Amino acid sequence: MTLVDVAKVAGVDLSTVSRLLRDDRAASYRPETRARVLAAAEQLGYRVNAQARALRLGRQDSIAILVPDLDNFGFTAVLRGVQEACEEAGVTLLISEIGSSAPERTDRLAALAGRVDGVLVAHAQDTDTALQAWLDDIRLPSVFVQRSIPGASVSVLFDEENNAAAMVDHLVAMGHRDIAHLSGDLSTDTAKRRKVGFDSAMAAHGLSIPRGRRADGGWNIEGGRAAAEKLVAGRKRPTALAVDSLVQAIGMLGALHAKGLSIPDDISVITIDEHPLAAHTTPPLTTVYLDQRELGRRAATALLDWVDGTPAQNLIVESPSDIIDRGSTAPPVAQ
Amino acid sequence: MTLVDVAKVAGVDLSTVSRLLRDDRAASYRPETRARVLAAAEQLGYRVNAQARALRLGRQDSIAILVPDLDNFGFTAVLRGVQEACEEAGVTLLISEIGSSAPERTDRLAALAGRVDGVLVAHAQDTDTALQAWLDDIRLPSVFVQRSIPGASVSVLFDEENNAAAMVDHLVAMGHRDIAHLSGDLSTDTAKRRKVGFDSAMAAHGLSIPRGRRADGGWNIEGGRAAAEKLVAGRKRPTALAVDSLVQAIGMLGALHAKGLSIPDDISVITIDEHPLAAHTTPPLTTVYLDQRELGRRAATALLDWVDGTPAQNLIVESPSDIIDRGSTAPPVAQ
DNA sequence: CTGTTAGCGCGTTCAG
DNA sequence: CTGAACGCGCTAACAG
Numbered sequence: 078m079t080l081v082d083v084a085k086v087a088g089v090d091l092s093t094v095s096r097l098l099r100d101d102r103a104a105s106y107r108p109e110t111r112a113r114v115l116a117a118a119e120q121l122g123y124r125v126n127a128q129a130r131a132l133r134l135g136r137q138d139s140i141a142i143l144v145p146d147l148d149n150f151g152f153t154a155v156l157r158g159v160q161e162a163c164e165e166a167g168v169t170l171l172i173s174e175i176g177s178s179a180p181e182r183t184d185r186l187a188a189l190a191g192r193v194d195g196v197l198v199a200h201a202q203d204t205d206t207a208l209q210a211w212l213d214d215i216r217l218p219s220v221f222v223q224r225s226i227p228g229a230s231v232s233v234l235f236d237e238e239n240n241a242a243a244m245v246d247h248l249v250a251m252g253h254r255d256i257a258h259l260s261g262d263l264s265t266d267t268a269k270r271r272k273v274g275f276d277s278a279m280a281a282h283g284l285s286i287p288r289g290r291r292a293d294g295g296w297n298i299e300g301g302r303a304a305a306e307k308l309v310a311g312r313k314r315p316t317a318l319a320v321d322s323l324v325q326a327i328g329m330l331g332a333l334h335a336k337g338l339s340i341p342d343d344i345s346v347i348t349i350d351e352h353p354l355a356a357h358t359t360p361p362l363t364t365v366y367l368d369q370r371e372l373g374r375r376a377a378t379a380l381l382d383w384v385d386g387t388p389a390q391n392l393i394v395e396s397p398s399d400i401i402d403r404g405s406t407a408p409p410v411a412q
Numbered sequence: 413m414t415l416v417d418v419a420k421v422a423g424v425d426l427s428t429v430s431r432l433l434r435d436d437r438a439a440s441y442r443p444e445t446r447a448r449v450l451a452a453a454e455q456l457g458y459r460v461n462a463q464a465r466a467l468r469l470g471r472q473d474s475i476a477i478l479v480p481d482l483d484n485f486g487f488t489a490v491l492r493g494v495q496e497a498c499e500e501a502g503v504t505l506l507i508s509e510i511g512s513s514a515p516e517r518t519d520r521l522a523a524l525a526g527r528v529d530g531v532l533v534a535h536a537q538d539t540d541t542a543l544q545a546w547l548d549d550i551r552l553p554s555v556f557v558q559r560s561i562p563g564a565s566v567s568v569l570f571d572e573e574n575n576a577a578a579m580v581d582h583l584v585a586m587g588h589r590d591i592a593h594l595s596g597d598l599s600t601d602t603a604k605r606r607k608v609g610f611d612s613a614m615a616a617h618g619l620s621i622p623r624g625r626r627a628d629g630g631w632n633i634e635g636g637r638a639a640a641e642k643l644v645a646g647r648k649r650p651t652a653l654a655v656d657s658l659v660q661a662i663g664m665l666g667a668l669h670a671k672g673l674s675i676p677d678d679i680s681v682i683t684i685d686e687h688p689l690a691a692h693t694t695p696p697l698t699t700v701y702l703d704q705r706e707l708g709r710r711a712a713t714a715l716l717d718w719v720d721g722t723p724a725q726n727l728i729v730e731s732p733s734d735i736i737d738r739g740s741t742a743p744p745v746a747q
Numbered sequence: 748c749t750g751t752t753a754g755c756g757c758g759t760t761c762a763g
Numbered sequence: 764c765t766g767a768a769c770g771c772g773c774t775a776a777c778a779g
Contacts, residue, residue, distance in 0.1 A: 127526035129772035191462035464756035
């Protein structure tokens with residue numbers, strides 16, 4: 078099932094088979110030859126050898142995406158968008174989980190480097206110098222997805238300030254004035270930008286943010302829970318909670334329920350990120366919808382273009398920041 | 413940064429470099445040569461070209477795992493176990509989502525075939541003949557993970573009958589006699605085997621399963637919700653619900669809450685699958701713990717061994733079926 | 748329109 | 764202990 082085999086069966090040269098099977102349109106072969114070759118290939122079940130092809134062409138037709146945590150369902154929509162774009166481009170996608178800076182991470186990255194034409198990065202803390210060093214080292218095109226590292230590669234981002242502001246606007250429109258911000262991991266720029274957006278929006282409404290009204294929820298369930306506990310611990314609770322991610326919101330719900338708080342009667346909550354799960358929590362969560370799928374598509378496309386020779390540029394993907402209202406917010410009541 | 417480059421810098425033949433860098437121990441080279449080569453490699457930042465190596469050796473040092481749905485957090489622990497095993501073996505893992513039988517799935521599969529030495533399959537409905545055909549076609553070692561197709565390849569499974577029985581035993585021990593089974597997709601053998609286990613366990617306790625006490629929840633949130641609605645719709649509710657997966661349990665919670673049922677006061681619930689999420693639902697869920705990570709490891713190891721020449725055998729991974737009691741079950745009360 | 752030829756980078760005999 | 768030479772399967776000139 079190699080080119081020579083097919084050529085032998087078809088009674089032509091292997092280069093003819095190679096061209097015929099690939100270009101198809103380009104060369105107008107004699108119908109007879111064409112038929113013979115196609116028949117032989119079919120009969121033998123011929124498949125090009127991806128490795129030989131990669132070796133010859135110096136390109137892999139495959140890219141990788143580095144994700145922090147496969148458990149994080151806040152990110153699957155992005156993955157799906159990336160998959161789609163890759164599919165359309167006929168490129169294989171390699172998904173790799175690279176959690177914390179474990180030592181074996183280096184090996185995984187090293188193995189990856191030789192197998193792909195470029196890499197998408199969905200994992201980046203400002204301090205992750207090891208990752209940055211690796212990216213420099215491999216000299217492959219790389220694009221950060223919904224993350225960015227200062228002074229580093231290209232990024233495809235949402236307007237996160239806008240997203241955070243959307244939460245504030247929604248809550249203020251309901252009459253809230255004492256709003257707490259359950260932030261994502263503040264060592265990531267995504268969380269930083271949302272913080273800025275939150276603060277600006279509050280200021281725009283003439284509201285201040287007293288001490289104790291922000292907590293870092295670390296982008297995970299447990300962090301969200303701990304942060305929520307802190308935010309509602311004081312004598313005077315905020316009347317509403319704006320949460321940076323759905324994953325953290327899950328933890329928050331646990332904390333609020335444990336404390337016997339009823340949503341939205343005692344406290345309103347809203348979160349960024351949309352996922353099937355949001356419709357099935359208790360209560361269902363009002364969310365800021367982000368088109369993560371589109372973000373994934375755009376990031377993948379940018380990377381693929383870069384691989385093809387067109388350097389990618391930083392890109393902000395417009396997202397409607399639409400509110401999906403599932404009733405977890407309501408006007409505040411006097412405590 | 414190829415072998416020749418290193419050889420040139422080190423002033424030796426490229427074959428020397430090749431041996432030295434790989435065997436290391438095998439050949440006892442002159443320390444001097446050794447040092448020169450290593451230094452040159454280091455200096456040039458040499459990396460073997462995975463493609464050339466694969467072409468030469470006829471092996472990719474990489475395997476793929478086919479998953480139905482990356483959104484399904486019930487499966488990430490398996491993935492993690494697989495990743496670990498691959499890491500230890502120095503093998504690259506290719507994760508690929510192959511949802512329904514979309515037409516583009518074929519392309520994705522075809523591209524995969526040339527890049528891996530074998531494939532793990534975590535997606536299998538008895539009726540998925542296209543997938544089966546592909547597996548036959550590629551003639552690569554393949555192992556099914558927590559799934560099996562009748563008469564097909566090798567499987568690495570849990571004792572699912574035992575797992576379902578664990579739910580029944582726990583509930584019966586609490587005093588329940590009227591237990592409903594919210595099953596997984598009954599076209600998958602996993603669900604079928606759990607059904608058998610559930611029924612046997614009930615029979616062993618001298619309990620029967622009246623009509624309307626089982627519903628197919630399709631392995632997803634929405635299916636779980638719909639099935640739960642059906643199960644508690646009748647005049648006389650069951651006193652307890654045994655759910656086949658955490659994902660479905662999420663949907664179930666939504667349904668029960670919407671109906672105003674309180675857990676475990678009005679109805680007890682228990683589910684198979686452990687995940688961080690289970691500790692943070694309302695209420696937290698009592699679960700049957702499965703060592704999915706170990707399952708993943710074993711499956712990956714079996715496949716890797718097969719790739720190395722030792723055909724894999726069907727394998728049942730012992731799992732303790734331990735109950736993690738988070739209080740979502742309680743003795744039944746008269747209605 | 749089709750065959751010939753020359754590598755892509757590497758691992759492996761076989762000599763020496 | 765090290766070098767020389769071949770070929771894995773494929774593509775892209777270049778002939779014819």
